[in-house]
Amino acid sequence: MRLKSLEIKGFKSFADKTIVSFDDGITGIIGPNGCGKSNIIDSIRWVIGEQKISALRSENLDSLVFNGSKTRSASSMAEVSLTFENTKNLLPTEFSTITVTRRFYKNGESEYRLNDVACRLKDIHNLFLDTGVSTDSYAIIELGMVDDIIKDKDNSRRRMLEQAAGITIYKTRKKEAKNKLDATEQDLARIEDLLFEINNQLKTLENQAKKAEKYFEIKKDYKDTAIELAKASLEGFNVSYKELNEQQEAETDKKFQLEAAISLEEAALEQERVVFIEKEKGLQAMQHQYNDSLSTLRTKENDKNLAAQRLDYLNDKEASLQEFLLKAEGQLKTIGDSIEYTKLQVVEEEKIYQDFKSRVDQSQTALTEKRDSFDSQRSILDNLRQSYQQIQRNQFDAEKKVAVSDTSIQNVQRSHQQLEEEQNHRVGQITDITAQLATKEADLETKKAHLEALQIQHDTARTSIFETQEQLEILRSELAEQTRKLDAKKNEYDLLKSLVDSMEGYPESVKFLHKNTGWNHQAPILSDILYVKEAYRAAVENVLEPYLNYYVVNDLKEGMQAVQLLDDNKKGKANFFLLDQLNGASANAAPANTIAALSVIEIDSKYSALANHLLGNVFIAENEQALSGDYAGIILEKTGKYVRGKYTLTGGSVGLFEGKKIGRAKNLEKLLEDIQAQEKVVNDLKATIQTQHNSVLQFNELLKENEIRATEQAVNTLINEVFANKNRLENLQLAQSAAIIKLKEFKDKITEEHTAIADTRVALEALNLSLQETQSNLNDVELAYQAAEQAYHLASGEFNEMNLQLTKQYSKIEALQQEVVFKENQLNDLHVQIQTNSVQLTEASAAIVDSRAELAQLEEDLVKLLKTKEEEESVLNEADQAYYNLRNVLQEKESALRMQIKSKELIDQLINEIKDQLNNLKLQLSGMKERLNVEFKVELEEILDEGRATEISLEELQASADRMKKRLENMGEVNPTAIEAYTEMKKRYDFILEQKNDLVTAKESLMLTIQEVEATANKAFLETYNQARENFQKVFKALFTEEDSCDLILVDPENLAETAVEIVARPKGKKPSSISQLSGGERTLTATAMLFAIYLIKPAPFCILDEVDAPLDDANISKFTQMIQKFSDNSQFIIVTHNKQTMSAVDVIYGVTMQEPGVSKLVPVDFRSLSN
Secondary structure, three states, X not given: OEEEEEEEEOEOXXXXXXXXXXXXXXXXXXXXXXXXXXXXXXXHHHHOOOOOHHHHOOOOHHHHEOOOOOOOOOOOEEEEEEEEEOHHHOOOOOOOEEEEEEEEEOOOOEEEEEOOEEEOHHHHHHHOOOOOOOOOOOXXXXXHHHHHHHHOHHHHHHHHHXXXXXXXXXXXXXXXXXXXXXXXXXHHHHHHHHHHHHHHHHHHHHHHHHHHHHHHHHHHHHHHHHHHHHHHHHHHHXXXXXXXXXXXXXXXHHHHHHHHHHHHHHXXXXXXXXXXXXXXXXXXXXXXXXXXXXXXXXXXHHHHHHHHHHHHHHHHHHHHHHHHHHHHHHHHHHHHHHHHHHHHHHHHHHHHHHHHHHHHHHHHHHHHHHHHHHHHHHHHHHHHHHHHHHHHHHHHHHHHHHHHHHXXXXXXXXXXXXXXXXXXXXXXXXXXXXXXXXXHHHHHHHHHHHHHHHHHHHHHHHHHHHHHHHHXXXXXXXXXXXXXXXXXXXXXXXXXXXXXXXXXXXXXXXXXXXXXXXXXXOOOEHHHHOEXXXXXXXXXXXXXXXHOOOEEEOOHHHHHHHHHHHHHOOOOOOOEEEHHHOOOOOOOOOOOOEEEXXXXXXOOHHHHHHHHHHHOOEEEEOOHHHHHOOOOOEEEEOOOOEEEOOOOEEEOOOOOOOOOOOOHHHHHHHHHHHHHHHHHHHHHHHHHHHHHHHHHHHHHHHHOHHHHHHHHHHHHHHHHHHHHHHHHHHHHHHHHHHHHHHHHHHHHHHHHHHHHHHHHHHHHHHHHHHHHHXXXXXXXXXXXXXXXXXXXXXXXXXXXXXXXXXXXXXXXXXXXXXXXXHHHHHHHHHHHHHHHHHHHHHHHHHHHHHHHHHHXXXXXXXXXXXXXXXXXXXXXXXXXHHHHHHHHHHHHHHHHHHHHHHHHHHHHHHHHHHHHHHHHHHHHHHHHHHHHHHHHOOOHHHHHOOOOOOOOOHHHHHHHHHHHHHHHHHOOOOOOOHHHHHHHHXXXXXXXXXXXXXXXXHXXXXXXXXXXXXXXXXXXXXXXXXXXXXXXXXXXXXXXXXXXXXXXXXXXXOOOOOOOEEEEEEOOOOOOEEHHHOXXXXXXXXXXXXXXXXXXXXXXXXXXXXXXXXXXOHHHHHHHHHHHHHHOOOOEEEEEOOOHHHHOOOOEEEEEEEEEOOEEEEEEEEHHHHHO
């Protein structure tokens, strides 16, 4: 694969399309600072996919586009294309030539293209994968990378090796695995919390499930009583229902009689209403006739008014037309005279126009002659100026060569004088350094002996520290284990204490009494005074479960105080053991294969009688043979699996939290004792660890590491000073020899410069003479040119003035002709108006006569209509009075009818009240039906035909139902789904426990993955390190000498994942030193060797060096260029440089200039063609 060409357009300072062609060998890019050399390197970085804007030396993507200059507008797009020849098929494509293009538009859009086909950035990365060409490879080496290696800023040496080894992906995987591990640990913590929470909920649900079972038993009895109560209630409904029905029938009969009377009255009233309506219709007809007469009268009045207005209008129009005709005769004569005068003016102005036209033609002929003369003089002047400028350029080139030669000769002379002064100064330095060297060597031997003694003491102390630290690790592990046990016991204590304090699982009545001071609230609960051995807790709790909520009081008085408190506050019921009534209880002997339940419990002596009462006849079976015996007592299985009475057997699975309620207070006391004992063990371990830690501190004081480091530093300083003095002495001697040779070279160079510039000086004098002669001729021609120019401008002004007057005269003639046409049109229009108005005057006179006749007829008709209207109005008033008299009689009869209707409505109201009472009975029945259906899912129809099961009275049934309902209410809130919820919660607990186990497995897997990734990355890093180390030693010798040596050292080889990398170099005659202790040139050359060593691990097809040679002197530049020429056999090299010696080593050179401010240009030179 070979880099063929680079095409830049609109990128940074390259405004125009610029093409850089690359060939085999070395290509150089030169130019002054700020001309745009590094922009070429940035364009290559950008096109191969660089995404960091800081790496492109820009603030944002918009600044990559050419931003314009004083003479150019800004570009709208930046485009860079890089073309490769796919030799050896290194790129995974069938094309022999590949062009990668990247574009960015000012509107924010961008694109990548492969052979002018749109693609993605990922496609570009995949194309260059494993070719050594990428934004993070070492195909581009900058001077800043040399500084990074020298200073090792942010561990840059190791970072470069990691990039070369390609282990970034492993570090990423390790980071991802650690993130997953952290997430897994957080999930584990959450699941632990969730399990703890579910555990608490399970305990609550277990108690709720037991409470729900008891609730359902009571509710069943309550249902039976409620159904019997409903049957008894139905017997009393029939009597009330019959009485109300009879009363409803009597009132309904009264209603029907009243309705018949109302109907007769309404029929008679309806006939009278018909007569009334007929009279009303007659009155309306008379009113309509009167309204029509009135409307006709108003119409006639309007017609009369319109006729009068029309007559006035015609009179006005006749007068107006007569006035116009009189005025029009005078206007006709005035317009005719005006037209004749304007035509005479047109003839006179046309004569003046012809005179102006002839004068303009003469002026134009004179102007043409002056222009020809002016053009001839300008051509002569331009030719002479070009000749003058050419001579000036030749003179400037010659002066430049002479000045450069003079400057070079002066520089060589100054260098010759400076070299002689340095030679004299070095003689004195050699004497001083020789004396210093002897003193430093003696001090060095003394320091070495002291350092050896300190190191022996250090090794002894270090061995003791290691032994003590091993003991500390064992103690810390044990401390962690004991602390974990202590934390577990504290957590258990806190949980149990919260249960005891909150009285979790106890009825509300018990909790109420515990907090109420109105009685002996310090009285214990049975579950708190017992302590049962762990193995038997579930069994004993199953037997005592009905009594665990009982308070233990001294006598009946205390119990009654509590009962009275519960009754007063409506807090339900509680149970009590009376100690003064239990003095006679004793325990029975244990049957075969059993042990007495009393033997597995602990209880205070004052409660022993109570224990005998409860457990004196209870025994725990040691095996299942105990079941077969015939005992009067109760036999328990020790895990609680079964309980056998004399005639009963109860058993099954044991609940998860059975056995956790009994003995809580006693367990709390024992846990507190265990915690105190465990805290003592932890404190003892901490004290032992502190003692051992103090021992380590004492041993650390014996290490004297600071003193050893100071001595080592002093030894190293002395070694460096000794070798520095030897090196300086050697360098001074070499410099003296080199100075003698250099002085001879300076003398020869001065002679060569004088000989080379002699011909140029002669040519410069001839050019000066020719320039003076040409200047004289140029002055004469310029005077003739200025005279011709002035004559041309005068003739041009005269022509323009004449042409302007001609145009004005033409415009004046056109205006007079337009005025004649306008007045002729005006005269024609006036004739037409006179003819039209004469016709209108005749028509108006005839219309006036007709209008006067029509107006007289309308006035006669109007008088007749007024008489008819007065007669109709008198008849209408009489009919209206008769209508209102009849309506008053009708209203009195309607009022009497409304009184009868009101009586009927009162009867309706009474019937509705009876119906409401019937409905109430039905509602009671419906309520009973709904209550039975809602509470017990029983339909009333199902029990209507059933007889009563008992003869208990309704009142007794109601009291019994109320008692049962109160018992249900006293139980407080009951969770009817608790049994099912407990089962579901148990399943969820098991499921989450399984998830916890999965997470533990995943955590172990992630830790194993991290170890594997670390091992793989360390292996890759070590292989790359060894390869880089070998390459470094080879390149170092190429840049220095075969006798020089160097090495790469891992600071902490035991920690390959984090160790820093130290560079040690030993130039000839010097002791091995860190890179920071070398001279400036040696540091730069050593860092360059390191960069090339990394580059050679995976060499790219091309390598770009951006001013890497800047800090090197002439001697080291020579070595640097020789190495580049050696490597150029296998790779193309592109070098950005200011150094002349480096320039001489390249095959093709591109000069970057900025002739136009802000715009970079390229000037190529192929030295291979020049050498041929």
